[in-house]
Amino acid sequence: MLHDLLSSSLLVGAGLVLYALSTFLLLVLRQALSPLRNLRGPSSPSFFMGNLREMHDQENTNLVVRWEQQYGTTFVYRGFMGGARLMTTDPVAVAHILGRGYDYPKPDFVRDNLSNMAAGEHGLLTVEGEDHRRQRKILGPAFTSAHIKSLSPIFWNKAVELRNIWLDIASSSQSHAAPSDPFHVIQSSKAPKGDRAFAITTSVLPNPFSSFMPGKTTARGQNNHASITRPDSTTGSTSEGSSARVDVLAWLARATLDVIGEAGFGYRFSSLASTVKDDEKVEKENELARAFGVIFSSARKFRVMTILQAWFPALRRFRREGAVEREARETMRRIGLSLIEKRQAEATKEQAAALHTRPTPFPANAELTPGTEHATAGRDLLSVLIRSNISSVPSQRLSLEETLCQISTFLSAGHETSSAALTWTLYALARAPDVQARLRRELRSIPFPSSAPPAEAIAAILDHPYLDAVVRESLRLHAPVTSTMRVAGADDVVPVARPFLDRRGRPCNAIHVRRGDIITVPVQAMNKSKEVWGGDAEVFRPERWLVRGEDRDWSDEEAEERERREGKPGRGQKRAGAPGLWGNMLTFLNGNPLNGNRACIGFRFAINEIKIFLYVLLHDIEFSIDPTIQIEKKINVVTRPAVRSEPHMGNQMPLNIRRIASGS
Ligand code: HEM
Numbered sequence: 001m002l003h004d005l006l007s008s009s010l011l012v013g014a015g016l017v018l019y020a021l022s023t024f025l026l027l028v029l030r031q032a033l034s035p036l037r038n039l040r041g042p043s044s045p046s047f048f049m050g051n052l053r054e055m056h057d058q059e060n061t062n063l064v065v066r067w068e069q070q071y072g073t074t075f076v077y078r079g080f081m082g083g084a085r086l087m088t089t090d091p092v093a094v095a096h097i098l099g100r101g102y103d104y105p106k107p108d109f110v111r112d113n114l115s116n117m118a119a120g121e122h123g124l125l126t127v128e129g130e131d132h133r134r135q136r137k138i139l140g141p142a143f144t145s146a147h148i149k150s151l152s153p154i155f156w157n158k159a160v161e162l163r164n165i166w167l168d169i170a171s172s173s174q175s176h177a178a179p180s181d182p183f184h185v186i187q188s189s190k191a192p193k194g195d196r197a198f199a200i201t202t203s204v205l206p207n208p209f210s211s212f213m214p215g216k217t218t219a220r221g222q223n224n225h226a227s228i229t230r231p232d233s234t235t236g237s238t239s240e241g242s243s244a245r246v247d248v249l250a251w252l253a254r255a256t257l258d259v260i261g262e263a264g265f266g267y268r269f270s271s272l273a274s275t276v277k278d279d280e281k282v283e284k285e286n287e288l289a290r291a292f293g294v295i296f297s298s299a300r301k302f303r304v305m306t307i308l309q310a311w312f313p314a315l316r317r318f319r320r321e322g323a324v325e326r327e328a329r330e331t332m333r334r335i336g337l338s339l340i341e342k343r344q345a346e347a348t349k350e351q352a353a354a355l356h357t358r359p360t361p362f363p364a365n366a367e368l369t370p371g372t373e374h375a376t377a378g379r380d381l382l383s384v385l386i387r388s389n390i391s392s393v394p395s396q397r398l399s400l401e402e403t404l405c406q407i408s409t410f411l412s413a414g415h416e417t418s419s420a421a422l423t424w425t426l427y428a429l430a431r432a433p434d435v436q437a438r439l440r441r442e443l444r445s446i447p448f449p450s451s452a453p454p455a456e457a458i459a460a461i462l463d464h465p466y467l468d469a470v471v472r473e474s475l476r477l478h479a480p481v482t483s484t485m486r487v488a489g490a491d492d493v494v495p496v497a498r499p500f501l502d503r504r505g506r507p508c509n510a511i512h513v514r515r516g517d518i519i520t521v522p523v524q525a526m527n528k529s530k531e532v533w534g535g536d537a538e539v540f541r542p543e544r545w546l547v548r549g550e551d552r553d554w555s556d557e558e559a560e561e562r563e564r565r566e567g568k569p570g571r572g573q574k575r576a577g578a579p580g581l582w583g584n585m586l587t588f589l590n591g592n593p594l595n596g597n598r599a600c601i602g603f604r605f606a607i608n609e610i611k612i613f614l615y616v617l618l619h620d621i622e623f624s625i626d627p628t629i630q631i632e633k634k635i636n637v638v639t640r641p642a643v644r645s646e647p648h649m650g651n652q653m654p655l656n657i658r659r660i661a662s663g664s
Pocket residue numbers: 124125126136264409410413414415417418421479480481484485586587588589597598599600601602603605606
């Protein structure tokens with residue numbers, strides 16, 4: 001008996017060693033055969049981690065620009081176990097790769113990571129090929145320009161709610177004691193003691209007051225004693241001009257979560273409300289936020305096992321899931337299923353009743369009614385996708401699992417990206433007071449509606465040229481997604497605009513890739529390319545977007561040749577770059593409907609949300625930043641801010657807010 005047990009354990013052990021060895025050898029062999037081995041690139045500081053640690057801090061060290069200066073626009077860096085990964089800032093090469101989305105899918109380990117991070121295996125972010133094409137078609141109607149406009153009341157209401165909280169904080173003489181964090185994980189009886197639950201949730205939805213908790217020290221070494229910092233130490237109850245320091249990232253994380261919950265699938269997280277009131281209903285509704293927080297944050301934790309699982313897919317079967325995570329997944333599934341069920345019933349009833357009862361597109365002269373549900377009821381993305389699914393031919397429909405995954409996909413793709421984008425925009429405006437003043441002045445020419453903004457006001461906000469320029473410039477300089485990865489699905493020859501040198505100094509006019517080669521597209525580095533955007537590419541200058549075709553210092557022949565190869569330079573650009581989905585930049589990526597449109601499907605949602613929030617917040621609030629505070633960018637899927645001198649505080653963006661009079 002013991003003998004049998006020993007021999008079967010030995011057999012399993014030997015099998016595992018064999019599996020690890022063969023996978024490793026195959027990896028080494030594949031890398032030895034890849035044409036990428038011929039390219040130049042930085043040396044690898046670590047066999048196991050390659051250049052990945054430096055990559056993590058690339059936003060603060062200008063790493064890609066430095067590499068580009070040293071090795072040209074096309075080079076390799078090292079990933080796990082020395083694997084050569086292609087990095088190119090060549091616009092033609094990038095357009096080739098992104099324009100062939102199904103030939104260059106996301107690498108398996110990226111999809112695995114995203115699906116673990118709550119997006120699920122069958123969501124739009126993670127599926128490939130025909131499944132992706134089918135899903136994108138069904139989801140299309142939910143993301144049309146007209147439909148996204150019809151969600152404006154949700155953006156408006158949330159922006160006003162946040163503005164009121166901030167005005168209250170700025171003008172109140174009261175100390176703002178830190179409220180209890182509504183996203184703490186309730187220690188379930190099933191959860192093992194010491195489970196990582198607590199650390200988890202605050203990274204997804206930090207307590208907006210956490211920077212000001214007792215005992216925590218600010219950048220200037222003050223202890224805040226559970227009150228917000230008052231840089232000008234003004235007291236006086238509602239006096240205009242008093243100011244306070246708030247962690248705008250934490251607040252915006254709550255506001256954008258509320259937005260995506262309501263606009264995405266008709267779910268009220270009420271995470272902003274929960275900071276000011278503490279009733280049972282709010283607590284109950286935060287159940288989904290907490291569950292999402294658990295899954296999202298635990299997947300983002302850096303663990304050696306996660307790296308091994310990336311390379312040895314068989315190890316993914318041994319993924320350990322604690323009781324808290326299991327419970328969180330069950331909660332997400334239960335709530336998701338009930339949301340779908342409700343919408344399916346509504347859609348079926350609607351269909352049976354009559355076609356004219358369907359929600360119409362955003363009516364041009366409609367009043368947006370804040371505080372009421374019927375302005376947006378039935379318009380959430382999930383409702384529209386369910387209607388679209390029902391009216392599709394059965395073979396093209398999304399399954400229940402696929403529909404369920406879209407809910408978590410909206411959450412993971414649309415929440416932190418938007419809050420980071422808004423945070424970076426307020427930061428950019430705080431650092432550029434002249435731009436902020438001009439924007440406020442111009443926006444104030446659109447009368448601030450006292451209650452429901454009419455459609456004309458929303459249109460005036462969304463079409464405002466200077467607001468548009470500010471949003472474009474902020475999204476160019478502070479792309480919430482710094483880079484993305486692809487894998488060559490087959491051997492290919494990638495054309496380039498600029499020849500580069502290989503390791504032996506020979507000029508190359510194309511990049512040869514082998515099936516399985518990994519490619520990094522450095523979104524942020526390309527958005528800041530001096531060649532494309534001019535010598536001041538690093539400067540926040542919204543005015544560049546107000547000038548069309550800045551292509552001045554090129555000879556006509558040169559400009560023509562460029563245009564032929566790379567396309568026309570767009571608004572704000574000196575030269576043509578890799579054409580992006582929006583604003584000639586790669587912030588929302590790019591795609592080709594014929595061969596994999598992997599560009600951000602939610603870009604209109606994000607842009608409208610950002611513009612409406614900026615209009616509302618800037619109207620009465622002035623944002624500034626203590627000039628001694630140094631903000632760094634930390635990449636963890638989404639690029640978020642941290643204060644250099646306060647690494648222990650995690651992600652935060654401390655800005656000073658001040659009520660500003662109408663005439664100022
Ligand atoms: C400023 C905010 C946002 C930014 C910067 C952003 C950026 C991106 C980027 C770069 C991708 C491509 C990822 C890749 O393939 O590697 C993407 C995809 C996606 N985004 Fe966004 N996003 C934002 C907001 C949103 C919002 C609000 C939603 C949903 C409401 C959303 C939903 C999605 C989805 C579903 C995909 C997958 C598309 C596909 O593969 O077909 N995003 N986003």
